[in-house]
Amino acid sequence: MTTVEGPPLQLDDIQGIVLRTRPSPYVGTYILLRVDDPGAGRELMGRLAGLVDSAANWWQPPLPALLNVAVTYRGLEVLQVPQASLNSFPEEFRQGMAARAEFLGDTGESAPAHWEPPFGTGQVHIVLSLIAADQESLAVVLERARQARTQLPGVQVVYRQDLYQLASGRTSFGYKDGISNPAVQGSGAAYPPGGGPTLKAGEFVLGYPDETGNLPPMPQPAALGRNGTFVVWRKLHTRVAAFRRYLRDNAKSPEEESLLAAKIVGRWPSGAPLILAPESDDPDLGADEQRNNNFDYASDPRGTVCPHGAHARRANPRDSEIIGDVDLHRLIRRSTSYGPPLPAGTLDDDGADRGIVFIAVNAHLDRQFEFVKSQWFNDGNFTGLDVEKDLLTGDNDGSGIFTIPQHPVRRRLHGVERFVTTRGGEYFFLPSLSALHWMAGLGS
Numbered sequence: 001m002t003t004v005e006g007p008p009l010q011l012d013d014i015q016g017i018v019l020r021t022r023p024s025p026y027v028g029t030y031i032l033l034r035v036d037d038p039g040a041g042r043e044l045m046g047r048l049a050g051l052v053d054s055a056a057n058w059w060q061p062p063l064p065a066l067l068n069v070a071v072t073y074r075g076l077e078v079l080q081v082p083q084a085s086l087n088s089f090p091e092e093f094r095q096g097m098a099a100r101a102e103f104l105g106d107t108g109e110s111a112p113a114h115w116e117p118p119f120g121t122g123q124v125h126i127v128l129s130l131i132a133a134d135q136e137s138l139a140v141v142l143e144r145a146r147q148a149r150t151q152l153p154g155v156q157v158v159y160r161q162d163l164y165q166l167a168s169g170r171t172s173f174g175y176k177d178g179i180s181n182p183a184v185q186g187s188g189a190a191y192p193p194g195g196g197p198t199l200k201a202g203e204f205v206l207g208y209p210d211e212t213g214n215l216p217p218m219p220q221p222a223a224l225g226r227n228g229t230f231v232v233w234r235k236l237h238t239r240v241a242a243f244r245r246y247l248r249d250n251a252k253s254p255e256e257e258s259l260l261a262a263k264i265v266g267r268w269p270s271g272a273p274l275i276l277a278p279e280s281d282d283p284d285l286g287a288d289e290q291r292n293n294n295f296d297y298a299s300d301p302r303g304t305v306c307p308h309g310a311h312a313r314r315a316n317p318r319d320s321e322i323i324g325d326v327d328l329h330r331l332i333r334r335s336t337s338y339g340p341p342l343p344a345g346t347l348d349d350d351g352a353d354r355g356i357v358f359i360a361v362n363a364h365l366d367r368q369f370e371f372v373k374s375q376w377f378n379d380g381n382f383t384g385l386d387v388e389k390d391l392l393t394g395d396n397d398g399s400g401i402f403t404i405p406q407h408p409v410r411r412r413l414h415g416v417e418r419f420v421t422t423r424g425g426e427y428f429f430l431p432s433l434s435a436l437h438w439m440a441g442l443g444s
């Protein structure tokens with residue numbers, strides 16, 4: 001582990017989810033709230049300010065539970081944040097995720113018209129994220145959150161999504177997830193080796209210089225913006241049976257099927273990266289934090305080991321030759337699994353809702369999350385893949401293509417369908433702890 005230095009961050013003012021990894025295994029829940037009475041909403045913010053976990057001391061053994069809170073643009077309006085302040089938020093956040101659907105590839109089945117209510121309707125104002133190491137600890141934070149809302153009839157629960165880590169420790173598609181995250185300067189945290197350079201804090205926390213050397217545009221006043229950030233929240237349903245059938249139909253043997261699955265992601269199910277384990281899965285490597293992210297793509301310019309179109313290589317091309325600066329498009333991921341696993345070997349859909357709640361933390365929604373989603377996942381041009389989209393998460397319509405470079409002739413898979421459907425999502429502003437107090441004091 002290497003401790004990452006840099007200008008110190010105000011860790012006790014930054015919400016824990018930004019810099020703190022979640023426990024493993026984990027259980028948790030997201031509670032979405034609508035504020036009908038601005039005064040009640042502000043009162044809730046004040047009460048939560050005392051309960052929310054900060055990023056201070058996060059390098060200590062993980063806390064049993066973590067409570068965090070974030071607000072949509074509509075939520076800020078309802079809380080009566082002054083107009084001048086509202087105007088200082090970035091355009092994409094003000095529009096909200098549903099308005100960005102075409103651009104993000106939320107089309108067809110994933111279009112906002114098909115989202116679960118109340119996503120995309122302006123009725124989601126606040127999200128509470130509760131993540132714990134076990135049910136007992138979760139019950140403790142749930143009770144705290146419930147207490148915070150007592151006698152506030154002007155704040156209604158409009159949606160709840162429970163989550164838990166599958167017994168396999170993997171996502172519903174069968175892969176280990178959440179391995180690679182950027183190291184943040186000044187966090188004082190210890191990061192495993194690899195995964196690219198440590199990044200300036202301003203990529204993930206407002207009020208500090210970012211990779212361009214400038215301060216990111218920050219919502220005003222500073223009491224509201226500083227030490228805050230933006231969170232992408234997306235409920236992504238995974239079509240596991242369809243994905244398994246696709247693998248089976250495009251492989252001649254179980255070995256070929258598992259190699260194809262690895263080529264699609266860039267890692268084997270255990271998490272072992274293809275670059276370090278080109279032939280077969282290596283569970284020891286997958287489980288070894290010191291090695292499983294310690295690689296780049298310099299040795300594989302043609303993608304014959306890890307295709308340029310592999311999900312993880314698209315999401316973070318590391319040192320691959322691409323146009324632009326990779327470090328300007330990094331994301332901190334805090335995604336969690338929901339729903340039951342599809343039993344091993346089952347190739348028919350059982351109708352259950354399963355997938356991940358994708359969570360990304362970034363200071364610039366446009367050049368980080370939106371860029372990765374629209375350019376690197378849903379557009380192939382940056383690596384010469386032309387019309388190809390990410391096979392795993394792209395908005396493919398049944399005529400998608402996936403290229404696997406190999407000797408003597410590359411392999412091209414056709415008929416790629418949509419394996420991930422967006423069931424709803426919102427952009428949130430994740431305020432600092434002191435900004436929660438600031439919001440609470442707005443009415444007075």
Ligand code: HEM
Nearest residue numbers: 171175176177178179180236312315316356372373393420
């Ligand atoms: C159901 C949807 C998704 C699944 C199942 C999934 C799965 C995975 C897996 C298995 C990995 C490799 C393990 C790791 O490095 O953590 C990965 C990496 C990654 N994914 Fe996803 N992912 C999904 C959606 C997304 C979305 C929507 C984005 C962003 C727009 C994204 C961004 C990333 C990033 C940035 C990495 C790390 C790449 C690296 O640094 O090497 N993923 N994902």
